[in-house]
Amino acid sequence: MFQLCCPVRNCTSHLEPRKTGLACGLGHHFDRAREGYWSLIQPQDRKSVKAGDSDAAVLARHRWLTSGHANQLMRFLSPLADAAASNTGSEHPRIVDLGCGEGSFGPALFNEFADSFCGIDLSKRALRFAARGWAGATWVLANADRTLPIADTSVDCVVSLFGRRPASEISRIAKPGARCIIAVPAEDDLIELREKTQKTGHRRNRCRTIIDEFSSTNLQFREHKTWRQQMQLDEDGIKDALAMTYRAVRHSQQARLGSVTSMQVTLAADILLFERAC
Ligand SMILES: C[S@@+](CC[C@H](N)C(=O)[O-])C[C@H]1O[C@@H](n2cnc3c(N)ncnc32)[C@H](O)[C@@H]1O
């Protein structure tokens, strides 16, 4: 399995498998949840009792992905993922997915590397899906905005797909030559749905902000690609798109959809590639 470090403050020793779970040399012990993920979250790292995405958003994202809505995006990301996994020349490239959610992107992009793949998320519901879907990988309940339970300079590839992107922690764990792939919604992602529900669809380009976030780290910006696709959504697809992007919360916004049961939408993502100098 993916080598993890003890999350107890100021410990950071390697965690080794024991009969009953994982333990570090100082005796800190962690059980594996029945559903197959490791809970490494520390009390001080919880933002709230119900941390991470809401169950409704996780379920909507799971339906969205399992019904194939992101298949084209996965195909688009695949060559980038292959190149990132082989860039440092490791036979077993260590890959970390921050804010991995329900876990579908891991096996789609890194199928042959289950042993050295680690997905991190704050939602138990999401990790249950992830561990069920790809049991050979390592799934960890932790807050990606705090210290990651991963050793310095030990990771070949970090992905953050619509997830967390803690620049200083990514730069701490990245090996020389490691790549980081970040995907965020592009400014026209679901614009038709947003214009309909919010009256004015706000177009926000996040690329500059992300490049700025990494500018003070050892990761250099390498490449920007945009993925874009038109898709006809049915009523369930519209509901899931709203729920997984938190737009279902506002009833007034939902009401504006009226009796729309089908809609042509744009799906679009900005994909940014960073690399740590050798
Ligand atoms: C939009 S979803 C994307 C999930 C997945 N990467 C995908 O593309 O399907 C964002 C994910 O980030 C997780 N998340 C939010 N805050 C987090 C944090 N501080 N640490 C770890 N995960 C977090 C949420 O629980 C959610 O699963």
Ligand SMILES: [Zn+2]
């Ligand atoms: Zn420890």
